[in-house]
Amino acid sequence: MSLMDILSIVIPSTMLWAAPLIFTALGGTFSERSGVVNIGLEGLMVIGAFTAIVFNLTFADVFGDMTPWVSLVAAMVVGGLFSVIHAVASITFRADQTVSGVAINLLAVGVSLFLVKFMYDKGQTDIIQKGFSKVDIPILSDIPILGKIFFSNTYYTSYVAIIIAFIAWYVIFKTPFGLRLRSVGEHPMAADTMGINVTKIRYIAVILSGALGGIGGGIYAQSITSDFSHATISGQGFMALAAMIFGKWHPLGAMGAALFFGFAQSLSIIGSSLPFLENIPNVYLLIAPYVLTILALTGFIGRADAPKASGVPYIKGNR
Amino acid sequence: MSSRMKNIIVPILAVLLGIIVGTIIMLITGYDAGAAFIALWDGAFGDIYYTGETIRQVTPYILAGLAVGFAFKTGLFNIGVEGQLIVGWLAAVWVGVAFELPKVIHLPLAVLAAAAAGALWAFIPGLLKAKFRVHEVIVTIMMNYIALHVANYIIRTVLSEKSDRTADVFPSASLRSPFLEGLTDYSRLHWGIIVALICVFIMWFILEKTSRGYELKAVGFNQHASEYAGMSVKSNIILSMVISGAFAGLAGAMEGLGTFGYASIRGGFTGVGFDGIAVALLGGNTPIGIILAAILFGSLKVGALNMPLEAGVPNELVDIIIALIVFFVAASYMIRIFIDRIGKKGAK
Numbered sequence: 001m002s003l004m005d006i007l008s009i010v011i012p013s014t015m016l017w018a019a020p021l022i023f024t025a026l027g028g029t030f031s032e033r034s035g036v037v038n039i040g041l042e043g044l045m046v047i048g049a050f051t052a053i054v055f056n057l058t059f060a061d062v063f064g065d066m067t068p069w070v071s072l073v074a075a076m077v078v079g080g081l082f083s084v085i086h087a088v089a090s091i092t093f094r095a096d097q098t099v100s101g102v103a104i105n106l107l108a109v110g111v112s113l114f115l116v117k118f119m120y121d122k123g124q125t126d127i128i129q130k131g132f133s134k135v136d137i138p139i140l141s142d143i144p145i146l147g148k149i150f151f152s153n154t155y156y157t158s159y160v161a162i163i164i165a166f167i168a169w170y171v172i173f174k175t176p177f178g179l180r181l182r183s184v185g186e187h188p189m190a191a192d193t194m195g196i197n198v199t200k201i202r203y204i205a206v207i208l209s210g211a212l213g214g215i216g217g218g219i220y221a222q223s224i225t226s227d228f229s230h231a232t233i234s235g236q237g238f239m240a241l242a243a244m245i246f247g248k249w250h251p252l253g254a255m256g257a258a259l260f261f262g263f264a265q266s267l268s269i270i271g272s273s274l275p276f277l278e279n280i281p282n283v284y285l286l287i288a289p290y291v292l293t294i295l296a297l298t299g300f301i302g303r304a305d306a307p308k309a310s311g312v313p314y315i316k317g318n319r
Numbered sequence: 320m321s322s323r324m325k326n327i328i329v330p331i332l333a334v335l336l337g338i339i340v341g342t343i344i345m346l347i348t349g350y351d352a353g354a355a356f357i358a359l360w361d362g363a364f365g366d367i368y369y370t371g372e373t374i375r376q377v378t379p380y381i382l383a384g385l386a387v388g389f390a391f392k393t394g395l396f397n398i399g400v401e402g403q404l405i406v407g408w409l410a411a412v413w414v415g416v417a418f419e420l421p422k423v424i425h426l427p428l429a430v431l432a433a434a435a436a437g438a439l440w441a442f443i444p445g446l447l448k449a450k451f452r453v454h455e456v457i458v459t460i461m462m463n464y465i466a467l468h469v470a471n472y473i474i475r476t477v478l479s480e481k482s483d484r485t486a487d488v489f490p491s492a493s494l495r496s497p498f499l500e501g502l503t504d505y506s507r508l509h510w511g512i513i514v515a516l517i518c519v520f521i522m523w524f525i526l527e528k529t530s531r532g533y534e535l536k537a538v539g540f541n542q543h544a545s546e547y548a549g550m551s552v553k554s555n556i557i558l559s560m561v562i563s564g565a566f567a568g569l570a571g572a573m574e575g576l577g578t579f580g581y582a583s584i585r586g587g588f589t590g591v592g593f594d595g596i597a598v599a600l601l602g603g604n605t606p607i608g609i610i611l612a613a614i615l616f617g618s619l620k621v622g623a624l625n626m627p628l629e630a631g632v633p634n635e636l637v638d639i640i641i642a643l644i645v646f647f648v649a650a651s652y653m654i655r656i657f658i659d660r661i662g663k664k665g666a667k
Contacts, residue, residue, distance in 0.1 A: 039398075039460075088650075094650075095649035095650040095651075096649055098396055098456055105593070110639035110642050117627075117633035118633065238464065245457060287468045290462075290464045291465060294447070
């Protein structure tokens, strides 16, 4: 097997696994940059996956080949709505943000499985017929060498994810909204004094994280699992959380980390078919994202520090 | 109203609110809520067999709740109970299948191995928190996944020949009891409940009767004041995590030596660790509160299995109710304001 062949297997597979992580990690970045810890990313992905699959199954005849994209919009909307629960609890009612996030995770699994049984009378949905499918990107895939590695046998969603990461970077670091978002996350009282509505910014950030997490779940379900059951989302949300931290709360860092974790995940699955990897137990690849994140936090791989006010409810008038 | 009264009323209101919202969901989706709750009760206590199963489920819940609650007391959020439980489970079964010894030695050894494994798994986030000020929430979440994958790998390669589960533990390491099983119409009730209750006592004793416990709580209240008073914040953080992890590891031993008697490859988490957060929160991190909350959640979980059979209601409804209870306890600021308003009206 030539290097070319290996790359043209590994890179599309990496991008497939990374796309949901990129979206969800970006969602986490928005939320944490505003000072709200969002452990509920996993649950938001569950809701996104559930919504996308149900929508896809119901409306496949109406929207035809556009179905997965329209389903993704539905997942985004429902994910955003669901995250309002986390926003209300952690911003307005000053709940412990970690506990509220845990409640979101439990609630998402409970609600979505309950509704699956309610609607379909069984524990998992049917397989969707109109998922995201592999494509050769027109024109770009004709580029010699690079076209075959980066633009063939791949998914549009992966490129959308990368583009959104750049947009998120622009929004957070180059716009007035981004400046407000970061100031609210670093020093809410100073921001408040300058006339920034801390509560409003935090609400927007949490809802954005829900919308992006919903998209992440929707992509995962429609391109990898193709149905919805209790095992559809199993840890991807936490891995996205890890990617956000490994990427040091920076959108492009989060994207890079998500790509790297996607690489590790895809290797753990396709590794056995590749030369020189077949003898390495895949447990190393499975735990790599988590071990690396701990090392990054510890400072062995460049210290990662959270936004200062992350996890602290803002109470007007408190010093 | 005194704050003591509020501390009791808030969890009760949270449970009631959870049940009310659960009922509303059933009414909207057209399920028979009355039949569902009767089925839930029957499934938890309607028959001696079910009661046995409920107590069996309560056992790991108590220990998981103790693990979360103990760390909470020192101001630490151990969200890694799930991972510590998995390594505890693995260690207990490993000792259980590796050799045969007289029961008086083998069983305590297997149980202690579980506690040690859980403690070790929690030592890492404790150390990182104390030494490098890394937030324990993130590290423990990451440790959960590392535990899951490493345990699967060990079960597949070391403890079996590429099989999905280990052999059964030797009877000399088993917590199973033909006596208790016979008493409860052959449920899977085992001696673990005794271990759990002893641990409740241990937690109470450490926190209330030893100076070490006083230090642990002091660090939880105010790190700076404790430091100033000459306590070592760092060593207390590590110790708190280690004890917490030991409880979590024991919860794993309950499953490994009692309920199942083996360890198997897992696609995902057991859920016991996360439910432990609910138990500790609802129980206010107090020993008695944790027992009561564990009984509530244990009976909800076991009773739920009867709901699809008897009332045709999906058992996930109970997961929704548990999540809502956690949510309402977390957002208790809302409930407290509500109580204050009512209190003021009464005073006028």
